[in-house]
Amino acid sequence: MIGDGRFGEFGGTFAPEILVPALEELEAAFLEAMDDAEFLAELDDLLRDYAGRQTPLYRCRNLAAGTGAKIYLKREDLVHGGAHKTNQVLGQALLAKRLGKTRLIAETGAGQHGVATAIVGALFDMETVIYMGELDAERQLPNVQRMELLGARVETVDAGSRTLKDAINEAMRDWASSYETTHYMLGTVAGPHPFPTMVREFQRVIGREARAQILEAEGRLPDVAIACVGGGSNAIGLFYDLLEDDVELVGVEPAGQGLHARKHGLTLGRGRPGILHGSRTFVLQDEHGQIAESHSLAAGLDYPGVGPEHAHLQDIGRVDYVGATDDEVVEAFRALSGAEGIIPAIESAHAVAHALKLARKEGGPEVILVNLSGRGDKDLGRIAGDDHQETV
Amino acid sequence: MNRYDRMFERLEEAGEGAFIPFVTLGDPTPEVSLEVVSCLVEAGADALELGIPFSDPIADGPTIQRATRRALDAGTTPGTCWELLAEVRKRHPEVPIGLLVYANLVVQGSVEQFYERAAEAGVDSVLVADVPTLEAEAFAKVARSKGVCPVMIATPNASREKLETVARLGAGYTYVVTRSGVTGAEVDADTTRSEVLDTLARLDAPASVVGFGISRPEQVRAALEAAAAGAISGSAVVRRIEEHRGDREAMLEALSRFVSEMKAATRPLA
Numbered sequence: 001m002i003g004d005g006r007f008g009e010f011g012g013t014f015a016p017e018i019l020v021p022a023l024e025e026l027e028a029a030f031l032e033a034m035d036d037a038e039f040l041a042e043l044d045d046l047l048r049d050y051a052g053r054q055t056p057l058y059r060c061r062n063l064a065a066g067t068g069a070k071i072y073l074k075r076e077d078l079v080h081g082g083a084h085k086t087n088q089v090l091g092q093a094l095l096a097k098r099l100g101k102t103r104l105i106a107e108t109g110a111g112q113h114g115v116a117t118a119i120v121g122a123l124f125d126m127e128t129v130i131y132m133g134e135l136d137a138e139r140q141l142p143n144v145q146r147m148e149l150l151g152a153r154v155e156t157v158d159a160g161s162r163t164l165k166d167a168i169n170e171a172m173r174d175w176a177s178s179y180e181t182t183h184y185m186l187g188t189v190a191g192p193h194p195f196p197t198m199v200r201e202f203q204r205v206i207g208r209e210a211r212a213q214i215l216e217a218e219g220r221l222p223d224v225a226i227a228c229v230g231g232g233s234n235a236i237g238l239f240y241d242l243l244e245d246d247v248e249l250v251g252v253e254p255a256g257q258g259l260h261a262r263k264h265g266l267t268l269g270r271g272r273p274g275i276l277h278g279s280r281t282f283v284l285q286d287e288h289g290q291i292a293e294s295h296s297l298a299a300g301l302d303y304p305g306v307g308p309e310h311a312h313l314q315d316i317g318r319v320d321y322v323g324a325t326d327d328e329v330v331e332a333f334r335a336l337s338g339a340e341g342i343i344p345a346i347e348s349a350h351a352v353a354h355a356l357k358l359a360r361k362e363g364g365p366e367v368i369l370v371n372l373s374g375r376g377d378k379d380l381g382r383i384a385g386d387d388h389q390e391t392v
Numbered sequence: 393m394n395r396y397d398r399m400f401e402r403l404e405e406a407g408e409g410a411f412i413p414f415v416t417l418g419d420p421t422p423e424v425s426l427e428v429v430s431c432l433v434e435a436g437a438d439a440l441e442l443g444i445p446f447s448d449p450i451a452d453g454p455t456i457q458r459a460t461r462r463a464l465d466a467g468t469t470p471g472t473c474w475e476l477l478a479e480v481r482k483r484h485p486e487v488p489i490g491l492l493v494y495a496n497l498v499v500q501g502s503v504e505q506f507y508e509r510a511a512e513a514g515v516d517s518v519l520v521a522d523v524p525t526l527e528a529e530a531f532a533k534v535a536r537s538k539g540v541c542p543v544m545i546a547t548p549n550a551s552r553e554k555l556e557t558v559a560r561l562g563a564g565y566t567y568v569v570t571r572s573g574v575t576g577a578e579v580d581a582d583t584t585r586s587e588v589l590d591t592l593a594r595l596d597a598p599a600s601v602v603g604f605g606i607s608r609p610e611q612v613r614a615a616l617e618a619a620a621a622g623a624i625s626g627s628a629v630v631r632r633i634e635e636h637r638g639d640r641e642a643m644l645e646a647l648s649r650f651v652s653e654m655k656a657a658t659r660p661l662a
Contacts, residue, residue: 177573275495289500290447
């Protein structure tokens with residue numbers, strides 16, 4: 001490896017030895033590609049003409065009515081596929097092609113990354129297999145149907161907590177025997193080096209665009225920029241180009257049934273350092289070091305680990321990581337849908353929930369930038385289900 | 393001279409290879425596990441490879457994943473494992489004991505504490521499944537300072553440079569994987585690929601023991617013919633625990649028969 005993949009004391013390459021040559025090959029291809037004008041031009045073309053970039057920055061007309069705040073939404077929900085995930089799979093798929101791979105595998109929680117992978121699998125005519133926890137496949141059925149329509153095979157995983165963590169385990173196992181023909185399209189800024197760096201570089205487009213757009217709209221940078229954090233790819237994408245600026249950065253983790261409840265996904269808030277899925281990072285775990293199960297209404301945030309760079313950004317105090325409870329998230333989901341005609345992914349609604357909290361606060365920030373990482377069509381059944389429960 | 397060196401010397405004199413069974417500590421329960429491990433030694437195992445169960449064993453196939461789950465469900469903690477190991481050591485003072493673990497269990501508390509505990513329990517070697525050569529230096533250094541052999545994995549896709557690191561950092565023995573993938577008897581070992589074994593021998597690496605996909609006596613023989621010093625069998629052993637988990641006597645009998653058949657294959661043909 002050329003880099004060590006460290007972010008302060010976090011990161012690294014904690015993967016079975018058999019995968020190391022594949023990781024080294026990927027790192028080399030990535031570094032070479034980022035220096036190759038032709039590769040970058042092809043990626044730019046795809047981002048513009050296929051994925052629909054740049055995405056708009058929309059100032060909410062009604063959501064913050066009655067408060068002194070302006071809430072801007074970076075509309076990653078309008079990216080082809082319905083979420084920011086497509087940004088980085090285009091980059092990774094081009095790399096896979098460059099490496100001569102013919103097969104793509106990926107893990108998915110909410111299904112958005114699975115859908116994005118299935119999209120590029122179809123576009124580049126590659127065999128595509130998506131690993132998805134059984135529980136997630138049940139709660140995100142529309143996305144399972146989309147993946148299958150796009151030609152991917154969805155393998156449900158019934159091990160462990162039957163969620164994203166177990167889907168990653170299974171994808172890594174597949175890759176250990178298939179790396180010669182297969183690229184593992186990891187969906188977030190977690191995993192062994194070079195994934196956290198590579199995925200971040202492909203997601204930086206979010207913050208780069210948002211920064212320029214808000215400067216144009218407001219003549220200044222926002223007071224605060226907010227994104228939801230599961231693995232943390234949309235958040236790092238938004239934050240990275242704002243790290244050197246005087247902007248408060250906030251990542252919102254799923255507090256589930258409440259900050260003091262046992263069921264949550266507050267990896268940075270309540271976890272501690274450990275090694276999971278290839279990185280040293282913050283991990284939810286028991287006192288013996290067994291990985292604990294996370295809980296979130298949002299399948300995409302239901303993960304007991306987090307990208308190692310986030311662990312570092314928390315460590316050095318550059319980014320604040322807070323929680324939003326399921327109740328706050330459902331309220332935000334409804335509020336944005338009703339006020340603006342935009343249905344957010346339940347993952348993204350975590351960021352919206354925190355924005356609303358800040359907007360309603362006396363003396364709160366004036367200009368708030370929220371990464372609306374995905375759209376919520378897939379979640380209608382879940383929220384409708386909640387309604388049903390409330391009436392029982 | 394450590395227990396591994398003494399074992400390999402003894403076997404060399406006898407013209408035999410080593411047969412090393414793997415089981416997960418605490419499978420199916422901590423109590424039965426102790427009997428299982430003793431049974432393996434009594435049936436002829438030259439050394440033991442024992443796993444501390446971890447919730448997310450990414451290098452293991454379905455059979456060992458299920459063993460891990462059984463052990464955890466039976467309440468096995470790393471603490472339970474240290475106690476079991478100390479008892480195994482007491483019962484079998486000379487058998488080399490290797491541990492197979494995942495990194496998150498090693499970094500609980502501190503790496504120093506982990507290896508210190510391993511040494512106290514009488515463990516001879518530790519292999520960390522998700523610490524590759526790239527990250528192994530720091531772990532190997534601490535292991536050696538506590539008198540524990542760091543076992544390194546050599547894979548079929550490893551470069552010459554990587555095998556040099558394996559030879560330099562490793563001690564006790566070298567775990568040679570002859571096929572890609574995760575553990576499991578579902579896919580056979582490819583013992584015809586002996587370039588890695590030849591390279592390791594030239595590099596003067598610790599004795600090569602072949603693992604992954606070893607489930608039949610003829611595979612043990614093939615591994616030794618390909619110049620390995622021994623063979624490890626995991627999933628095939630664990631499958632026998634699973635098949636007979638309701639009947640302890642039948643389990644121990646099946647394990648005993650399997651180990652003696654596999655051990656017999658390490659002996660020169662009469």
